[in-house]
Amino acid sequence: MSGPFAALFSGLAWIASLIDPLCGPIGVFRWFGAGTLLACGDAGWGDEIAYGFLVTASLAIATLPLGLVVGFFIALAKQSEERSLRLAGNIYTTIFRGLPELLTLFIVYYGLQILVQQFLATVGYEGPVEINAFVAGMIALGVVFSAYCSEVLLSAFKAIPQGQYEAGDALGLHRGATMRLIILPQLIRIALPGLGNLWMALLKDTALVSVVGLPDILRQTGVAARVTKHAFEFFGIACILFLILAMISSVVFSALERSTRRAEAGR
Amino acid sequence: MSIAETMIPPQAPPPAPPKAYTLSRFFGSVALGIWLALGVGIFLTVVNGWDPEKFSRYGPSFLSGLGVTLALVISSILMGAVLSLPVALGRMSKNKIWSWLAYAYVYFFRGTPLITQLFLVYYGLGSFRPQLDAIGLWWFFRDAWNCALFTFTLNTAAYQAEILRGAIQSVPRGQHEGAAALGLPQRVAFFKVILPQAMIVALRPYGNEIILMIKGSAIVAIVTVFDLMGETRRAFSRTFDYQMYVWAALLYLSMVELLRNVWGWLEARLTRHLKR
Secondary structure, three states: OHHHHHHHHHHHHHHHHHHOOOOOOOOHHHHHOOOOOOOOHHHOOHHHHHHHHHHHHHHHHHHHHHHHHHHHHHHHHHOOOOHHHHHHHHHHHHHHHHOOHHHHHHHHHHHHHHHHHHHHHHHOOOOOOOOOHHHHHHHHHHHHHHHHHHHHHHHHHHHOOHHHHHHHHHOOOOHHHHHHHHHHHHHHHHHHHHHHHHHHHHHHHHHHHHHHOOOOHHHHHHHHHHHHOOHHHHHHHHHHHHHHHHHHHHHHHHHHHHHHHHHHOOO | OOHHHHHOOOOOOOOOOOOOOOHHHHHHHHHHHHHHHHHHHHHHHHHHOOOHHHHHHHHHHHHHHHHHHHHHHHHHHHHHHHHHHHHHHHHHOOOHHHHHHHHHHHHHHHHOOHHHHHHHHHOHHHHHHHHHHHOOOHHHHHOHHHHHHHHHHHHHHHHHHHHHHHHHHHOOHHHHHHHHHOOOOHHHHHHHHHHHHHHHHHHHHHHHHHHHHHHHHHHHHHHOOOOHHHHHHHHHHHHOOOHHHHHHHHHHHHHHHHHHHHHHHHHHHHOHHHOO
16 A cells, blocks of 8 residues: 555655756756855755745645635635525635734644644543644645635626526536536636735745744745854845745746636637 | 405415525535534633633733734834835836836835745844944844834835835826826826825725734734734743633734724725715
8 A cells, every 4th residue: 555655755756856946956056056055965955945945835735726625615605695604604704814824823733733632532542742734734824815715706706797607507507517617717717816816925824834833945944044143145045935936926827817818819 | 445455355465485495505504503613612612711810910911912013013004105105106117227126126025925024134134233233223123023113114115015006007097188288287286186096096905905914913923022913822832721812813803803894984985976
């Protein structure tokens, strides 16, 4: 059972190390950082920071689908005809848009810890429980992202005219098929700029998870800064890495927007 | 009395057909039930764990933390508003150098996390202590509160500059031309014609920015400023009482909701001349 998975993961790790833009064979730190504080390997902090870069990017990428799916269902709930469903959705948005992200993170982190501890105590296990910071960060950021995402999707839903649903009915499609074939493609096109902004906010919020000990960019550069006493340089590098992530995402999003806009070019 | 009424005596309306029990109704009840259970659970833990001694000990520190948060947010928003004017003008300037500089400033502060900027100022500027000492600014950057205020001001200035620029550019060209046709000097036209219309457009984004600042200000707790979040963390680390986070959540939520409602009222009031 574990054999193929281990092989898969080591293969993935090998590919990741090959295309690593910071410390891989063609990495920036490998070529320009040798001999400085940013050298890869034991001589410098290059590989630690590269690992942090990977953690930050994977946390944001892992949170995105979670937040999108939850946000989609909450948007559906908020535009439903059922009053209780609307109310429940609105409570969710009000709470998680109003709380500071850091507080949400602490509530999830310590709350999960207490819950798991109590659950294990009833089963009979008494011992220290440590929650994975990655999972706690994913849940907290996903919850915040979904609250904002539901608002973006809700306004996108409102921009789709009723006639589109009626056309789906007239074609004899059932409701799921109408949603999938007619509504969703338009929804994505309308919501994409808003979702792009949310993605940028998510990317920046991942820095908060370093507070509960996740070894992301900020944590790794912080450790390096404390050890080497070159705080300005290392936090400057953290800023630059976040800027690079933001630039990559803005390029990706403008390409996405262009490709979704092809469909409406004829009109 | 008409003949119809004598022939057909008045009757009660037929009973409304019972509402179908749909799937969405089921899910709605379940979701509301979960919220209700959570609310009751939190209420019960607060009531059960109620400790007057803790309340009298940590209540005042929570209030002082609230004051620190509010002071930080209000002063950084106001100072950021002043600083955002030249940045917005630089963004719209035809001079390549100015517009590029303003763009770089805005891109940096909007593209990096606030917490990284705060660390850069609070920990990073410590590396330049001799230089800062030489120009007599070290006393300012030694204090965490000043560093937080400095970072937040720069950060919110970048966001507010974008809000201002977007709002000013949303005013139609005809307004500029109309003012020019009336022979108004450019300065008067800007302050009396363009800016008032731009501010109405900018009102909602400004409200959002203040809310973002209130929420973002929680991170100063990490650099040892005892704002609401900092006091909460201190109280939690002493008591290990989960309630502390519930209290902080309630305070933050009520702050944000209050601001949202005040802003909604303000917007309705200020745009009442636009209603048809």
